[in-house]
Amino acid sequence: MSERNDDRRKFLAAAAAGAGFVALAPGIRLVEIAAAKPDNEAVTARVRWGMLIDTTRCQTGCTECVSACNKENHLGEVKKPRTDAQWIRKIDLKELKTGRALSLPMMCQHCANPPCVDVCPTGASFKRADGIVLVDRHICIGCRYCMMACPYKARSFVHEPHTDQNPEVPRGQGCVEGCTLCVHRVDRGGTPACVEACAAAGHNAMLFGDLNDPESAIAKRVREVKTTQVRADLKLDLGVRYEGI
Amino acid sequence: MASASYVETQSRPAAFWGLLAAGGLFLLAAFAAFLHFEHSGHVVTGMDNQIVWGMPHVFAVFLIVAASGVLNVASIGSVFGKPIYKARAPLSGLLALAMMAGGLAVLAADLGRPDRLIVAMTHFNFKSIFALNMMFYSGFFAIVAAYLVTMMDRSLNGYSKIVGFLAFFWRLALTTATGSIFGFLIARTAYGSALMAPMFIIYSFAYGLAAFLIVQGSMYAWNGLTLDARILARMKNLLAVFVGAALYFTAVMHLTSLYFAKQTDYERFLLLDGGIYTTAFWLGQVVVGGILPLALIFAPGATQTRVIAASVLVVLGGLAQMFVTIVGGQAFPLEIFPGYAVSSTFQDGIVNSYSPVLGEFALGFGGIALAFLITVVAVRVLRFLPQDDFAALKAED
Ligand code: SF4
Ligand code: SF4
Numbered sequence: 001m002s003e004r005n006d007d008r009r010k011f012l013a014a015a016a017a018g019a020g021f022v023a024l025a026p027g028i029r030l031v032e033i034a035a036a037k038p039d040n041e042a043v044t045a046r047v048r049w050g051m052l053i054d055t056t057r058c059q060t061g062c063t064e065c066v067s068a069c070n071k072e073n074h075l076g077e078v079k080k081p082r083t084d085a086q087w088i089r090k091i092d093l094k095e096l097k098t099g100r101a102l103s104l105p106m107m108c109q110h111c112a113n114p115p116c117v118d119v120c121p122t123g124a125s126f127k128r129a130d131g132i133v134l135v136d137r138h139i140c141i142g143c144r145y146c147m148m149a150c151p152y153k154a155r156s157f158v159h160e161p162h163t164d165q166n167p168e169v170p171r172g173q174g175c176v177e178g179c180t181l182c183v184h185r186v187d188r189g190g191t192p193a194c195v196e197a198c199a200a201a202g203h204n205a206m207l208f209g210d211l212n213d214p215e216s217a218i219a220k221r222v223r224e225v226k227t228t229q230v231r232a233d234l235k236l237d238l239g240v241r242y243e244g245i
Numbered sequence: 246m247a248s249a250s251y252v253e254t255q256s257r258p259a260a261f262w263g264l265l266a267a268g269g270l271f272l273l274a275a276f277a278a279f280l281h282f283e284h285s286g287h288v289v290t291g292m293d294n295q296i297v298w299g300m301p302h303v304f305a306v307f308l309i310v311a312a313s314g315v316l317n318v319a320s321i322g323s324v325f326g327k328p329i330y331k332a333r334a335p336l337s338g339l340l341a342l343a344m345m346a347g348g349l350a351v352l353a354a355d356l357g358r359p360d361r362l363i364v365a366m367t368h369f370n371f372k373s374i375f376a377l378n379m380m381f382y383s384g385f386f387a388i389v390a391a392y393l394v395t396m397m398d399r400s401l402n403g404y405s406k407i408v409g410f411l412a413f414f415w416r417l418a419l420t421t422a423t424g425s426i427f428g429f430l431i432a433r434t435a436y437g438s439a440l441m442a443p444m445f446i447i448y449s450f451a452y453g454l455a456a457f458l459i460v461q462g463s464m465y466a467w468n469g470l471t472l473d474a475r476i477l478a479r480m481k482n483l484l485a486v487f488v489g490a491a492l493y494f495t496a497v498m499h500l501t502s503l504y505f506a507k508q509t510d511y512e513r514f515l516l517l518d519g520g521i522y523t524t525a526f527w528l529g530q531v532v533v534g535g536i537l538p539l540a541l542i543f544a545p546g547a548t549q550t551r552v553i554a555a556s557v558l559v560v561l562g563g564l565a566q567m568f569v570t571i572v573g574g575q576a577f578p579l580e581i582f583p584g585y586a587v588s589s590t591f592q593d594g595i596v597n598s599y600s601p602v603l604g605e606f607a608l609g610f611g612g613i614a615l616a617f618l619i620t621v622v623a624v625r626v627l628r629f630l631p632q633d634d635f636a637a638l639k640a641e642d
Contacts, residue, residue: 142357
């Protein structure tokens with residue numbers, strides 16, 4: 001995009017590498033910059049970003065979305081499954097009654113009533129007006145209460161020091177993190193990396209868009225077919241919906 | 246034993262320094278573990294993305310719960326006006342502060358970013374029960390400290406009753422809030438019971454009194470004194486009541502959980518086939534923490550030593566209970582897709598294993614060591630040894 005943006009990214013890289021956890025200036029924090037929209041456009045509640053996952057298209061054994069996420073957010077390959085960050089994972093399911101098998105990606109469901117935000121003592125877990133739930137990694141104290149509270153195990157704790165950051169996606173040892181819905185891409189008008197990868201692989205199992213815009217593909221689809229919110233009994237009003245379960 | 250004048254404590258300097266050194270050693274070990282964890286990250290602990298709260302939380306929550314419970318001794322004295330408990334109110338207040346400090350230190354040391362403690366104190370999410378707890382804890386310090394001052398400074402004695410009342414209600418609220426930390430985790434089957442918070446109060450009574458009896462017994466032994474048999478009898482009976490109530494409530498909670506279909510899988514796990522958690526429940530919480538102490542207390546001819554032994558068992562049982570509640574609750578797989586068998590790279594659908602490393606225990610024992618050191622020093626410089634008024638005691642009989 002603009003030169004200004006490039007400059008900003010360079011500055012961010014330097015700041016992330018050098019200052020690490022120091023707030024840049026009073027009131028300005030890296031995560032806010034990463035989440036800021038270009039063109040001085042504010043995040044608005046008119047938009048509700050969401051995702052619809054068609055489990056009938058999702059292939060068992062395919063992990064394109066997972067790899068894309070790891071690459072985009074510099075999470076690295078999962079070598080230690082117990083402690084490595086996994087923002088998105090594939091779950092293989094088998095219905096106990098019928099034996100029907102299916103596979104789906106699971107990540108932060110971007111709840112409208114997020115338990116992680118409710119319990120977070122510092123307010124580091126927060127929900128943007130457009131429904132994206134994030135962790136401000138400059139306020140997170142690493143208490144992990146949000147991990148206890150999330151019904152979907154959507155969050156990971158950064159267990160080790162790490163190098164190689166994507167300057168647009170600040171991460172830090174001792175903090176909790178999770179799927180950001182690739183907020184840095186979305187704010188530029190893009191789609192999350194997983195969605196793009198799924199389409200590139202020809203599966204088209206993930207649909208991303210604005211649930212509030214009646215004309216969007218996702219809103220239309222949600223109107224037409226039966227979609228499911230996982231653990232709907234908890235009434236969290238999820239941003240991520242599933243088809244075929 | 247003297248009645249009117251203060252019973253003086255014995256100095257025994259060598260032994261005193263020995264105690265300090267022993268406590269200091271544990272504290273040092275905890276500090277080493279803390280530095281190691283913070284430097285290398287939690288990857289060097291047994292905790293992971295599934296068992297996010299491990300041994301440090303077991304010790305920390307135990308200490309916090311026991312801290313609020315130990316204040317019960319003071320409450321019975323001031324709020325309900327029982328002289329033998331009144332004489333023990335200062336020691337009870339001291340122990341409450343010491344254990345609270347120990348528990349909070351462990352909690353803080355186990356944070357991913359302990360360097361941001363100041364952030365935790367300046368950024369409050371008022372909806373969070375956890376933040377609410379932090380406020381309760383700070384208030385606890387202030388109120389109990391004020392309570393101690395009103396009790397120990399004769400000119401302020403008049404206020405001690407009112408501050409005592411405040412402390413009493415504050416600690417009930419605090420323990421409820423601590424219990425609610427778990428109650429708010431809607432997604433976890435293990436914590437679904439509404440009985441969680443009241444149960445923590447009952448537990449706190451038992452653990453707190455047990456801790457008190459251990460310290461009181463040690464102080465008397467140190468000074469070559471024997472606790473009056475009537476006082477011993479009353480206090481041990483009270484411990485029995487609390488331990489019995491804890492057992493009863495535990496039974497009620499599991500029975501009601503069995504009644505709700507959603508909970509039966511977890512109950513089955515806990516009571517029958519949960520491996521270490523089942524063992525910790527039956528052997529630790531029920532037998533060591535409940536039945537054995539009751540047997541020791543009720544067997545004829547209870548001695549001071551036997552009451553201390555029973556109290557130690559109650560404490561061990563309490564740690565087992567925290568392990569079952571905190572770690573066991575996380576080990577049981579989170580049910581994301583009811584009616585499906587699931588598998589993934591993120592340990593979905595399996596019972597999570599947890600092997601704590603030595604450093605996690607060091608951190609936990611460090612909390613106990615901190616409480617111990619605060620107590621030892623305070624007891625040495627101020628008068629905390631219970632001063633019984635035997636004339637009044639006799640009049641009461
Ligand atoms: S899925 Fe979990 S992490 Fe995401 S918003 Fe909901 S509770 Fe928070
Ligand atoms: S780990 Fe961080 S984001 Fe999660 S509850 Fe604690 S402070 Fe909030």
